[in-house]
Amino acid sequence: MAVTLARPWLEFDLGAPMQVLSFVLNTPGFCTARRIMWREVRNADLPPGMDVDPWLQDQLQAYGATDAPCFLTSRDVSAFEVAHATVEDVTATAVVTIGLSNAERIGARVAYDPAQFGTINVALRLSVGLSQAALIETLALVAQARTVAVAELGCQLPTGLATGTGTDCIAVAAPAGQARFAGMHTAIGHAAGQAVYAATARGGQYWMQHVRRTPA
Numbered sequence: 001m002a003v004t005l006a007r008p009w010l011e012f013d014l015g016a017p018m019q020v021l022s023f024v025l026n027t028p029g030f031c032t033a034r035r036i037m038w039r040e041v042r043n044a045d046l047p048p049g050m051d052v053d054p055w056l057q058d059q060l061q062a063y064g065a066t067d068a069p070c071f072l073t074s075r076d077v078s079a080f081e082v083a084h085a086t087v088e089d090v091t092a093t094a095v096v097t098i099g100l101s102n103a104e105r106i107g108a109r110v111a112y113d114p115a116q117f118g119t120i121n122v123a124l125r126l127s128v129g130l131s132q133a134a135l136i137e138t139l140a141l142v143a144q145a146r147t148v149a150v151a152e153l154g155c156q157l158p159t160g161l162a163t164g165t166g167t168d169c170i171a172v173a174a175p176a177g178q179a180r181f182a183g184m185h186t187a188i189g190h191a192a193g194q195a196v197y198a199a200t201a202r203g204g205q206y207w208m209q210h211v212r213r214t215p216a
Contacts, residue, residue: 001013001015001125003080003082005078007076008039008041009037009040009063010038010040010078010080010097011035011037011038011068012035012036012095012123013034014035014173015125016175017032017033018032018033018034018125018175019130019132019135019173019174019176020032020033020069020171020172020173021135021136021138021139021171021173022036022069022170022172023169024071024171025052025056025072026053026057027068030135031067031069033067033068033173036069036095036123036171036173037060037063037068037069037070037071038071038080038097039060039071040073040075040076040077041074052072056072069171071123072119073097073119074101074117074118074119075097075098075099075119077097079097079203079207080095080096080097080203081203082094082095082096082199083195083198083199084195085191085192085194085195085198087187087190087191089127089187090126090187090191091127092124092192092196093125093195094122094123094124094192094195095123095199096121096199096200096203097119097120097203098118098119098120098200098204099118099211100118100120100150100153100162100165101118102117102118102119102166103155103157103164104157104164104165104166105159106147106163106164108157108159108160110157110158117165117166117167118165118167119165119167119169120150120165120168120169121168122142122169122171122196123171123172124142124171124172124173124196125173125174126138126174126191128175129175129177129178130174130176130179130182131177131178131179131180133180134174134179134181137181138174138182138188138189138192139170141183141184141189141192141193141196142170142192142193143170144193145192145193145196145197146170146200147164148197149196149197149200149201150162150163150204151163152201153201153204153205154208155208172192
């Protein structure tokens with residue numbers, strides 16, 4: 001496994017082809033991939049009314065990564081966080097980029113200028129083989145770990161404490177296997193939650209201290 005920075009790209013090499021579950025723009029749902037990508041974007045890249053799908057496909061083709069799930073983010077991709085956690089025979093690696101410029105509290109919405117949108121993008125790799133059902137459960141735990149880490153930052157909105165952003169995205173990867181469950185009582189859920197929480201908390205703390213331009 002390796003994380004390679006080549007702005008505007010960030011590449012998370014999974015070490016081998018794996019099943020990946022995500023809701024990214026270019027490969028939503030289940031797919032098989034060797035890597036997960038980030039593409040840093042600026043307003044000039046995506047002017048109003050532009051169809052993002054073909055633009056992203058062209059970008060990925062030029063980079064040679066059309067098979068890779070790809071996050072889009074306005075966050076400086078050099079500000080990524082990596083965290084590892086090993087519990088029993090399970091190792092989890094999380095790679096996270098986090099910006100809270102369009103933070104939201106779940107169940108409510110704040111009016112934002114689309115030009116200011118940020119996002120939280122979380123990629124998680126697990127070392128053990130999972131069934132598709134367990135991969136779905138893992139994605140839910142990743143969302144929970146991210147939400148707890150963001151809530152603990154204390155980013156106050158008119159609607160309450162922020163729990164994420166309006167454009168968050170997650171991708172989870174693991175070898176195909178027989179593990180049926182990945183809940184918090186399992187080593188899989190323990191390791192996944194620990195890695196995602198740690199990376200999200202560190203990235204969020206840095207954003208709150210060094211990037212946020214106006215008080216909450």
